[in-house]
Amino acid sequence: MRITLAALLGLFTLTACETVGGAGEDIQSAGGAIENTAQDVQNDL
Secondary structure, three states: OHHHHHHHHHHHHHHHHHHHHHHHHHHHHHHHHHHHHHHHHHHHO
16 A cells, blocks of 8 residues: 555656646747747837
């Protein structure tokens, strides 16, 4: 029973890390797009 619970806890931990990593990449990509747009606006001024 303890081995099964430990295995499930490990699986959930790894899954959570992948989810957070993916979200971080998405946020970074959105930030890059905002930065590019701001740079374009500044260049137009």
